Amino acid sequence: HGRVVQVHSERVINGFPEAFSKQARIDMKYDFDPRIRQSCLGDRMSSVSLKICKMIIIGDVSVGKTSLVNRFCKKAFDKDYKATIGVDFEVERFEILNTPYTLQMWDTAGQERFQCIAAAYYRGAHIVTIVFDVSDINSLASAPKWLEAAQKENKGVEDLLVFLVGTKKDLLTPQAYKEVEQEAIQVANKINAEYWAVSAKTNENVKEFFFRVAGLSFEGTVLRELEKRQFTPVSKIGDGVSIQLKKEKLSSPRRSKSQCCN
Numbered sequence: 459h460g461r462v463v464q465v466h467s468e469r470v471i472n473g474f475p476e477a478f479s480k481q482a483r484i485d486m487k488y489d490f491d492p493r494i495r496q497s498c499l500g501d502r503m504s505s506v507s508l509k510i511c512k513m514i515i516i517g518d519v520s521v522g523k524t525s526l527v528n529r530f531c532k533k534a535f536d537k538d539y540k541a542t543i544g545v546d547f548e549v550e551r552f553e554i555l556n557t558p559y560t561l562q563m564w565d566t567a568g569q570e571r572f573q574c575i576a577a578a579y580y581r582g583a584h585i586v587t588i589v590f591d592v593s594d595i596n597s598l599a600s601a602p603k604w605l606e607a608a609q610k611e612n613k614g615v616e617d618l619l620v621f622l623v624g625t626k627k628d629l630l631t632p633q634a635y636k637e638v639e640q641e642a643i644q645v646a647n648k649i650n651a652e653y654w655a656v657s658a659k660t661n662e663n664v665k666e667f668f669f670r671v672a673g674l675s676f677e678g679t680v681l682r683e684l685e686k687r688q689f690t691p692v693s694k695i696g697d698g699v700s701i702q703l704k705k706e707k708l709s710s711p712r713r714s715k716s717q718c719c720n
């Protein structure tokens with residue numbers, strides 16, 4: 459119990475991470491839920507349960523999925539394309555409102571021939587990031603198909619957080635980008651996703667995007683935990699009593715419908 463892993467100062471989140479676009483955002487809030495601030499900063503959340511969310515990163519071949527993850531996790535950009543074979547895995551540890559939080563990132567292959575391997579890793583996702591290339595409009599048109607594939611492996615899960623991320627923003631002029639953005643926002647709204655545009659090459663919006671993912675998924679996790687505790691007779695929020703929640707193994711194949719991330 460307690461904070462055993464030191465989180466890098468670059469991964470500390472105290473303010474509520476903002477959305478990229480007012481026209482295609484998942485929520486309309488500008489701050490963490492007050493109940494979350496109260497319980498996290500009062501240090502009542504951190505010792506109780508492990509907060510881990512699983513994000514899958516999907517999308518057409520060569521749109522820039524691996525580059526996006528590598529820019530954030532390794533601070534690197536490789537201009538040469540190396541196909542992802544099946545799936546790659548990265549972990550980032552955050553500290554959000556004094557509370558340790560882990561984001562697992564499953565970077566999957568876009569190539570058709572690796573699809574059946576990759577799809578096996580969609581299961582148990584809490585966050586779905588669909589990536590497209592802003593300089594290739596066909597890759598945007600594929601977004602609904604990718605979401606369907608993710609939903610197929612997560613049947614009955616109602617609270618998937620979905621992001622639609624346009625990459626390679628550096629390749630377009632501002633005017634050309636604006637035109638793509640209009641279409642992307644329409645697609646995002648249609649599939650209930652939050653829209654972002656980034657460049658792994660220039661690092662534009664990369665950190666902001668991952669912070670937003672971490673912030674929103676963390677909030678969802680903590681709120682569910684608080685709700686669950688309200689139904690736990692031995693302890694109420696604020697009474698200072700520590701309760702034991704069962705930790706699930708990292709490799710747990712699926713969560714139940716309402717127990718995301720715990």
Ligand SMILES: Nc1nc2c(ncn2[C@@H]2O[C@H](COP(=O)(O)OP(=O)(O)OP(=O)(O)O)[C@@H](O)[C@H]2O)c(=O)[nH]1
Pocket residue numbers: 517518519520521522523524525526536537538539540541542566567568569625626627628629656657658659660
């Ligand atoms: N200019 C530019 N090129 C990028 C950007 N992101 C990725 N690329 C390039 O696009 C190509 C494909 O990038 P990857 O990250 O390997 O694409 P991927 O989606 O992971 O590919 P698969 O996993 O095989 O589907 C590489 O040559 C990258 O250098 C970007 O933001 N700007």
